Amino acid sequence: MPGPHAILNYTRRLRGPMTNNRTWIPYLLILPSVAFLALLFVVPLVQTIWLAFSDNGLPSLANMRTMAGDLNFLPSVRNTFLLTIAVVPVQVVIALVMGTLVAKVGAGRETILWIWTIPLGISDLAAGMVWLSILQNTGYLNSLLFSLGLIERQTSWLTYQTPVALFIGIAVAEIWRGTAIVMVIIVAGLNQVPKEFKEAAEIFGAGPWTRFFRITLPLIRPALQSALILRTVLAFEVFAVVYALGGRNFPVLVGEAYTWQNQNQNYGVAGAYAVLIMVISLAATVVYLKAIKVDPERLP
Amino acid sequence: MANIVIDRIRKSFGSFEALKEVSLTINDGEFVSLLGPSGCGKTTLLRIIAGLETATSGDVRIGDRSVIGLPPKDRGLAMVFQNYAVFPHMTVYENVAFGLRMQKADDARVKAQVEKAAGLLHIEQYLDRYPNKLSGGQRQRVAVARALAVEPKVLLMDEPLSNLDALLRLEMRTELKTVLQSAGTTTIYVTHDQTEAMGLSDRIAVMHNGVVEQVGTPVDVYNHPATRFVGGFIGNPPMNFIKVPVSNGQVVAGAEQFVAPKEAGGEVVLGLRGEAVELAPLPQGLEMKVRVAEPMGSHLLLTGSIHDQPVRVILPASETVRSGDTIGLKLDRNRITWLSPESGKSYPAVAA
Known part of the structure; x- marks a missing residue:
């Protein structure tokens, strides 16, 4: 051997x-x-x-100063943040409701999910055009309101004179467009939760709300975290839908970057906007990672 | 504490009848197993009792109160799930406390009950850990402690030991018996493992194809199976069934002669427990051709045929029989079950 x-x-x-x-x-x-x-x-x-951060080949804050001093700068920051704050929570809540509802459906579940995810397949500019055709002066909304006798003549919703209506219009279009991706992530998260957890909670006396908040929600934390980060980053990058519906009546950060790049041909200021958007997105991601801690030890 | 009356429960899934009029009464403080192969309806029945599934028709009464329309939480029961269903995002303490928290018990009571249940199941040292840090056996203890902490009138257990390895299963079985005996809770225990059911239960309900085939004490069910299915399902090796002719009210099998049950026709099935035999020198006894002899240490397991029908018998380890031998077997007359070859049901015992 x-x-x-x-x-x-x-x-x-x-x-x-x-x-x-x-x-x-x-x-x-x-x-x-x-x-x-x-x-x-x-x-x-x-x-x-x-x-x-440069000017004529030398380090400089000139572009930053130009950006911050611009008339549209503060409105674009405010609008982008307002839109994100209005849109993202609504999308998450709607996605949770949709995900929970579809979990109760037996036959036809796939078809419902398929229809719900249609907005995923539409480019954001096309989505903006869809909502423009609804909300413009000669759009479907006005036709409907007119035929119901609620308005007497064409009403404008998307002008600088109707900032609230414009904001709501853009928010609704964004919610319509961006909820599907949140729902897909949340449905995937919900599918990972074995039904025995809910049944055990039910046996031991938890009602539907308690089951949702004490069992389901904590168990889909990873999905929730991913969906929130993804949606928030995308919300800070909102552009095409806003551009289609409001043009520059509703300035947003990416819109300003686009304007400085294309109309003004000033790449330095456009770059400053791009850097600002990136910093905001990174900060939001860090906030979510800290706020919604995912401890692998506490997952199924 | 409460008795449970299951009254003509039926359950259909589409055209499939999972339960066909099942009735069963479980006494206060009794431990009853629902035993059967997978697909027999035992888990469905347990889930109907729990309120997790609705029956197509029939009634369930717990402590003389119909609970069929009540949600699970109003039925006064607790349940242990096959895959434990211990909440991963809560500490062991909060898991055990969950039912009490839902009942809005005050902190002092929660603490007292959790400590009591944790003590019974020996998980005191894990109370501040998360379940993912525990082994399967420890998680199952947490699941049982969670159920006992609410001091339920009725405890339902769905294959609680089937995910554990064999050694741990045996250990947990013994421990469960000790714990539940001291708790005195009425328990329904679903299992496909007949040794578990035999070891734990006061009574066993053997289920097959949505029907309760027999209800009785473990010894009763083992020795006097009501049907061929029960005899074949319970016991290891299962009961042997040998078809033999009847003439003039007598059964002649080899050198052995028996009085046939009076209901029997031209043929009858002789149900024989593998260990209810002893070796006899031929031509005495019943002739068995031994195909395989397996010395198991504690006993000798023989596989072969009698009257060209497959049988398995057990002899004391001291006997020497080899594969290929032909031997004579003397049957223990008191331990023979006679069954109808047509219906598979057993005949009332005949005086030997």
């Missing part, structure tokens, strides 16, 4: 070259995606930051 060293050497000889060959294969496979991201994400990111 060969001694232990002989066996070890033998297996080493067998495995040695193969494992050596294999160590770099994972890196090789990952390389294209890393290179791709580095080229098309990290490089532009660094360039944008440099663009925002």
Whole structure:
């Protein structure tokens, strides 16, 4: 019988070259995606930051000052934040209600989910156009209100003279457009919760509300966290729907970046806006990560 | 404490009848197992008693009060689930306290009850941990403690030990028996494991295809199965069934002769427990061809055939029989069950 060293050497000889060959294969496979991201994400990111914080090739806060001093700056910050605060919680609540309702449905569940996720497949500009066709002067809403005798002539909803109606119109369109993705994430989260948890809670005396708040909601924390981060970041980047419905009557951060880039041809200020949006998004993400802690120990 | 009356419960899922008029009475403080193979309706029946499933028709009474229309929480019961269903986002303490919290018990009572239940199940040292840090057996203890903490009138258990490994299952079984005996709670225990049901129960209800085939004490069900299914399901090895001819009210099997049950026709099924035999020198006794002999240490397990029908018998470990042998078996006359070959039901016992 060969001694232990002989066996070890033998297996080493067998495995040695193969494992050596294999160590770099994972890196090789990952390389294209890393290179791709580095080229098309990290490089532009660094360039944008440099663009925002430089003037004629020298470090400078001039672009920041121009941005902050602009007439539309404060309204665009205010509008973006108001829209995010109005839209994201409503989307999460609607998505939770939809997800909970569809869980009770037996037959036809897939069809309902399929219909509910249709807005996911529509580009945001197209979604804006859909709502424009509803809310513009000659739109479906006015036609309906007129035929019901509620208005006597065409009413404007989307002008700078009707800021509240414009805000509500944009918010509704955004809610319509962006709830589906929240719902998809939350339905996936709800599906991960075994029904025995709810049944056990029911047996031990928890009513439907208690079951929802004490059992279901804590157990879908990871899904909730993902949905909130994703939706909030996207809400800070709102642009196309606003552009379609309100144009510059309702300035938002990305809209301003677009205007400075295209109309004013001032890439430095556009870069400053882009950096600001990124900082806000990162801050929101950090807030969510801290506020909704996901402890893997407390998950099923 | 309360008795439970299950009164003509039926349950259909579409055209499939899961329960066909099941009636069963469970006495106050009794431990009754619902035993049967998967798909027999035992879990459905338990869920109907719990209120997690609605019956198509029939009534369930707990302590002489009909509970069929009541939600689970108003039925005065607690339940232990097969996969524990211990809440992962709560500490063991809060898990055990859950039912009491829902009843809005004050903190002092919650603390006292949690400590009592945790003490019974030996989980005091885990109270501030989260369930994910516990083993399956420990989680199951938490689930049982949670159920006992509310001092339920009725405790329902759905295959509580089936997710544990064999050694732990045996240990938990013994412990459950001790704990539940001292609690005195009326318990319904669903299982497909006949040794569990035999070991734990005061009475066993054997279910098959949505029907209760037999209700009785473990010894009764083992020794006097009401049907061929019960005899085959309970006991390891299962009861042997040997079809034998009847002539002139007598059954002649090898050198053995028996009085046939008077209801029997031209043939009768002889139900024989594997251990109700002893070795006899041929031509005495009943001839058995041994195909495989397995010495198990505590006993000798023989697989083969009698009258060309498959049988398994158990002999003392001291006997020497080898594979391929032909042996004679003397049957214990008091432990023979006669069954109808047509209906599979057993005949009333015949004087030997």
